[in-house]
Amino acid sequence: MxxxxxxxxxxxxxxxxxxxxxxxxxxxxxxxxxxxxxxxxxxxxxxxxxxxxxxxxxxxxxxxxxxxxxxxxxxxxxxxxxxxxxxxxxxxxxxxxxxxxxxxxxxxxxxxxxxxxxxxxxxxxxxxxxxxxxxxxxxxxxxxxxxxxxxxxxxxxxxxxxxxxxxxxxxxxxxxxxxxxxxxYDYYVTNVILPVITTSLLTILVFILPVDSGEKVSYALTVLLALAVLLTLIADSMPSTSIYVSILSVYLAYTLVMGVLAVGLTVLVLRIQSHDSEKPVPVWLHKLTRRLFARGACWKGFFCCRNRKEHLNTALKSSNGGHVGKYGYDQRRGFLMYSWSQIAEILDWFLFVLFSWSTIIVTFAFMVILKVGSTFY
The missing domain is CATH 2.70.170.10 (Neurotransmitter-gated ion-channel ligand-binding domain)
Structure with a gap:
């Protein structure tokens, strides 16, 4: 039947x-x-x-x-x-x-x-x-x-x-x-995704916080703890399975790693800032700062917008009544040397630019994957 x-x-x-x-x-x-x-x-x-x-x-x-x-x-x-x-x-x-x-x-x-x-x-x-x-x-x-x-x-x-x-x-x-x-998803955008994105953006602000404020490490740790709490809350609402891994969880793990890196790099900047000014800066650190940090972060504009040699000649003219003569190696090298505090300042700005671009690009990519990927899944 x-x-x-x-x-x-x-x-x-x-x-x-x-x-x-x-x-x-x-x-x-x-x-x-x-x-x-x-x-x-x-x-x-x-x-x-x-x-x-x-x-x-x-x-x-x-x-x-x-x-x-x-x-x-x-x-x-x-x-x-x-x-x-x-x-x-x-x-x-x-x-x-x-x-x-x-x-x-x-x-x-x-x-x-x-x-x-x-x-x-x-x-x-x-x-x-x-x-x-x-x-x-x-x-x-x-x-x-x-x-x-x-x-x-x-x-x-x-x-x-x-x-x-x-x-x-x-x-x-x-x-x-x-x-x-x-x-x-309206509720989750307001109560889950938006807090995660805003908290991850707060991480990059630690690099423009003045060193003299004395709050850089405490600020970085506070943001890191906030990210850890958000990760825990969202993880509690998801099943304990490895068959399907949420893209949002991967993004939260990424922001958590960035928060940990921000704390470590902030400590490094403070270490450089507090270095003994009487001790000379190693040549390799000068080269790294000049060729990577300052150039990559467009420090004061000339490293990425103008030729470094042109800026050097301009600086020598201003210090010698508008004339560029034959200067010795030590005099030319002196214009390219940075103090410990200047290196810390350049490194801070470089990390701010690096973290800003990486956070914006990764956040945009994850959100597009979440929304568009769910449509075609």
């Missing part, structure tokens, strides 16, 4: 990422034929249908395949069976469905999830009873709006599951009612 099953949804109660479960409320509509229940309505005062309980008529032994709280056989309870004179039996079974759902958090909070409710038989093999879908999709005519999830679409899949018993392998018919939901 064949039995047709349809699912109607009334509400989407919860989609729990931690427990990997979905809770919905609705009812199953089942329809099958029983030739033993046929009658001629002319012989019974034109009665074409009656109502009966599960104690009076036969019903398929069905259960929810992926249920979490109740895997028992679907019972009639107080619901009635509508029996037609043609032998067709209709049964509507209301229920709260709590089923497993593997949540993909890759594009959280712009994610779209697919969760299924599986209906199969516990007693009748596919040769004895075949399950068919009553409708092409899940009925959502009575579905109420959910505050966190938006219903997108649904579909019904038919398949066969195999079970090994003492008498060999048996096949049972399986119906999967798959509902596709997408998350409302």
């Amino acid at each position: 064949t039995a047709k099953v349809g699912l109607s949804l009334m509400s989407i109660n919860d989609l729990n990422m931690i427990d990997q479960s979905m809770t919905v409320m609705g009812w199953l509509t089942m329809e099958w034929g029983d030739y033993r229940l046929k009658w001629e309505k002319a012989n019974y005062d034109d009665v074409d249908q009656i109502f009966a309980t599960d104690r009076d008529v036969w019903k398929p032994e069905l259960f929810i395949d992926n249920s979490l709280d109740d895997v028992s056989i679907l019972q009639g309870g107080n619901s009635l069976f509508r029996v037609s004179n043609t032998g067709r039996v209709d049964w509507e079974h209301p229920r709260i469905f709590v089923t497993t759902c593997t949540v993909d958090t890759t594009f959280y909070p712009f994610d779209t999830q697919e969760c299924a409710i599986g209906v199969t038989s516990s007693a009748h093999t596919v040769e004895e009873m075949k399950l068919l879908h009553l409708w092409e999709n899940i009925s959502v005519k009575d579905l109420v709006e959910n505050g966190e999830w938006i219903y997108v679409t649904s579909r019904v899949e038919t398949s066969v599951i195999k079970m090994t018993t003492g008498k060999g392998e048996k096949e049972y018919s399986l119906l999967k009612f798959i509902v596709v939901l997408t998350r409302r």
